[in-house]
Amino acid sequence: MRALLRLSWRAARRSKGRSALIVAMIALPVLAITGVVTALSTMAVSEREGLTTSMGAADAYVEAFGLINPEVHDMGDGRFSMSGKGHTWTAGELQPLFPGARLVPHREESVMLEDRARYPGMEVDLRDPVSSGMRRLVEGRLPAAAGEVVVSPPMRRMGTTLQLPQRNRSVKVVGVVENPNQPMGDELVSLPGTLFGEDARNGLSGGGWLVDMPEPLLRDDVDRLIRKGIHVKSRALLQERGSLDPREDALAMFSYGFAVPAAMVAGFGALLLMIVLETAVLAGPAFAVSLRRRRTELAMISAQGGSSRHLRTIVATDGLVLGGLAAVAGAALGLGGGVAAAYVLSRFGSRIGPPDTQWVVVLPVMLLSVISGLVAALVPAAQAARQSTTAVLAGRAPDVRIRTGRPLLGLALIVAGLAATFAAHASEEMWILAAMTLVVVGLVALMPWLVARCGRLASRLPLPFRLAVRDASRHRGRTASAAAAVMAVTAAVMAFGIGYYSNYVDNRDRYVPIQPLGTLMISGEVPTTREWAEIKAKAVVTLPGATFIEAHEIREPGSEENSILMLPRQGGRCGPMCERPGGDYGIPVGDERLLRFLLGRDDPAATAAFAAGKVVVFEPGLVRDGKVRISAEMTGFPADAPAVFVAPSQPKQAGAVVPFTAAKKLGLKTWERRLYTRYTPRDEMLMLPSGASSYYEAGYRNYMTPQLWALFGVAFFFVVSGTFIATRLAAADSRPDLATVHAIGGSPRVRRLLLAGQAGYISGIGVLTGAVTGTVAGIALTWSLTERAGSVTIAIPWLFVLGVVVGLPLLAMVLAGALMRNAPPPLNRRPT
Incomplete structure (x- = not known):
């Protein structure tokens, strides 16, 4: 195995550009998923991570409102519930329960300013050591007297004097502070009594106290206080067990014993299959080109006694090595990108905590990347095992013939998928997704046959396009993979676009206002x-x-x-x-x-x-x-x-x-x-x-247009990138043909049209087959989403469909023709 890994590593280093391209394609899902998970985890501040911003350096936090003389009901297993009359505790009542402790008032509510909008406010003495770390001073000074406030950075624009209409007074801004967990959130902070006033009963309506104790507040102390009706949070306990809600941990979800529906399992499995399939067919053309570059090397190994199994294993190991590199690179970039995205979003008001991720999600995605690399290398590995050693060493081009096994398998899967889609049309969406996956897999198996057959229809096209189509058909292993990638994305986008647009139209038509608009x-x-x-x-x-x-x-x-x-x-x-x-x-x-x-x-x-x-x-x-x-x-x-x-x-x-x-x-x-x-x-x-x-009453909100644009953006990215990659590989693989075209007088315009024709053929086949598949699945999804009282609403977003079916292939052609390098390739003189 070490020898195989060394061979694959040497081949990857020898073709750095192509290897980097494969790694980039396989790493893309890892990067995206890891980045999103990392950003969300970093932005989700748990109770333990937010201890300093919520409690400062206090050992405990006591809420003012609780119960008086509660009845405790033992529920077994150490759990209990309480009932009783509500009571607002005073500092004088609480002080004997915390011997030797110091209680610092703290209160958070919203406050209305002169613009009649409400902003988060907090009353606490930020100069007190017990509040250390709650807010970070970035400008000016902290409040030292009643009538002084500090504000967050976004509120500096409101001036140095703020009006409090509910209290009929003004306050002076003396500084700017940041919340470490939400640096750009709106907030005002003052000494107690400035923003909210005082309650006549105890000097504090709502809020509570930061408690500075000689010793940490342990579990027995917390239980004793809770049984008295006092709501208290202990810093020591929170640091020990983290968040009070174990469901914030993804692993803890499995300890709740939730029954996972079969439809969810089927849909999740179909989603994983689609991710692996999409990655594999995107990377497939690069592996196919790599195989042609290594035919002589593999033929030499075969001539020295290597079996077909050895050749197949060597090429498959390429997928393992590049998939592993993609997993590591994608995860590393995703972690860094997720943290960077969380930081950028925090500058627009989002929350942010310490860098964090969910390894329970990231590690399986990395494994999925390795599997995707192996799957992408399977077809080239099978081709390597079947190649003729004599023909390769003699310099003859390998024979290309159409195999009948895959078309039959593809047709069988398509028929099975259509039957499953029809059977699942009135059931849950996940079943429809699983059924559609069967059709997509069938089309992937059928795609080489479609590419070869459609190439025969190019006889009436202009010469550059005719040459491009015939070249794509001749190298249909490379073309079919890219077209299959385009097809899979188009099918998914069309299915969701038609299904959810129909659901939107159905809800819009059924919407009934109960009063005039406005x-x-x-x-x-x-x-x-x-x-x-x-x-x-x-x-x-x-x-x-x-x-x-x-x-x-x-x-x-x-x-x-x-x-x-x-x-x-x-x-x-x-x-x-x-x-x-x-x-x-x-x-x-x-x-x-x-x-x-x-x-x-x-x-x-x-x-x-x-x-x-x-x-x-x-x-x-x-x-x-x-x-x-x-x-x-x-x-x-x-x-x-x-x-x-x-x-x-x-x-x-x-x-x-x-x-x-x-x-x-x-x-x-x-x-x-x-x-x-x-x-x-x-x-x-x-x-x-x-x-x-x-x-x-604002009427029915048009939420569908942004969603259709988002779907179009996804389709644009994958269709154009997949087509561009395949066309770039085709250009590199067809340099002798391009040199011949140049030698017989072909202008740069002709060479660009050749590349544009390749891109149009790849994206056209993929988009058309995907559109048909997606339309069928979208209608089935529509049935599931809109069937009510025997009626079904089927609505087609024609502008969206036109943009995907017509606009994307044309756009792919234009970009491929305009952006591909078009320098005339050198002619190689060979002795005869």
Whole structure:
């Protein structure tokens, strides 16, 4: 084995460019996956990694809110639960429980500034040694008195004086600090009492204390405090066991005993197969060219007694060596790139921790890289074992003949894959992915036959393209691998593009707004009129210039809670499986102003019917015999109420408006708990008091266009790169032919057209076969995603399909012709 490895290593060093190309192609998935995993792991700051930024140098952190005299329920296995009355602990109550300790106030909440936006804020004395490391001073000084704050770097733009409208005061910016785990996040830090004020009971509403203790807080101490109803975190315990949530560790997922669905196993296996297959067919042309360069060397080994098995093993070892190099290089670059990406993203506000990765993911991916190298070398290894030693040593070109075994195998796999796709069309997406993989593997086996047969259709093409197609057909081992790589990517992109675009169109068509577009609804789940008045006052202050329309909701009998009125889903526009985002709010009760607002216009007939006590319904088919059935979660419902249908100005709008007289006749008690207005919200709704919620009707969001662009970008990268690599190898392999073309007067334009024709033929075959396969799989995926109540929505993103099927091959041709080196190759004079 050592001799084989030395031979492969020597061959790799002798052809550095081609070896680097193979390593790059095989390492690409390793680099991408390792980079993403490393970046996500570095950006995911665990509780142990964030100890310093959250606790500083404190030995423990105690929350102010807990329980008083809790009841402890032993659940066995050392676990217990507690119940009891909530209690806000004071420093005086906690001090005896931490003898010899020092409690430093700490509090984190959001604070509103003069721009009516809320920003994260923290109150703690950063000068105290116990808070060391929580924030890093980068400019100015730390707060030393009330009314002074430090801000994060992005907030320097807001000036040196900030207004706090909720506290009716201003604060002075005296410095800039960074959160080590989120250096570019928005934040204000001050001494206690500056940003949030003080609670009259204990000087601290929310938050807690950093505890500086003489000795670490051990497990028994934590259990004792928790049983008293005190929420405490121990630095020693967190450093010992890491995060409190073991599910953050990827390995710990297997200890939960989750049942993995068979569809997920099949889909994951198909995904791994596709990764190996794509890598192998991308690297296949380079191995094929390498074999032709080494034919004489292999023939010499055979002439000295080497068997076919020896030759096959030598070429396969090339795949092992280059796959191993790719695994190491891809992992190293992925680790470095992931850490660099995490750092760059942290400059835009993301979190960042110490460099980290998930080796449980990286190591299998590295193994997958080695397997991909071996698989890519299998076909050249088989060709090496079959080569004629006599013909090679005599300098004769090897005979090229079409084998019938692979086309038959490919057709069998395609038929099996299509049958499996048809059987899985109404099941989970993972089964469809697995079935599509069978078709792709079949097309890979069939591709050499397709390349050879399609080459016969080139007789009517212009001379440069005809020569390019015939050369590609003659070296179909190289051409078929690249075309198969293009086909696999195109099939996947087309399948996901058609499937998820159809799902988007289906959801968009089923989307039913419950109020006019641009309408903001504010509702309150509060039991008292005073609390609702606070919400209304807050809304008026928060949304200056907005005109509000009041509406009522029904009140549960004998309760201080809201209930909702609902229309039947069957028979209306909405249907049983519609998208009704605001359906949980129910239909409102109100006056003619509310009717006019939701209707979107003045309608005298609707106003007259409404004044007569009839429910105005916006959905056709719900009003039968002049009545509509209304549901509510209380006794006496569902019930019928007089109603009339009126088409609203907003197309497809659902819902209804109930007049006060109709609600009274139905025996309903109502109270004002809803506001409507035309307003485009930003972050203001985050400032509404507790118990308030909001819903803004913006219509169905077009999320599909960015996804289609992303899919097109993936297709562009793999189609163009695979075609470019294969064309570059073809150019290197066809230097004698190009020299002949140059010798007989072929211009640089002709040579560029030859290369462009090679690229167009490779990408054209791959894209067309992949498009057909992807369309079939996409329709099956559409069936799985959109089948509801016996109907299926099939929508084709024609512009996307046109860009993939027509645009990508043309783009590959243009780039190959423009970017390939076109210097005339030298003529070699051979003695005769």
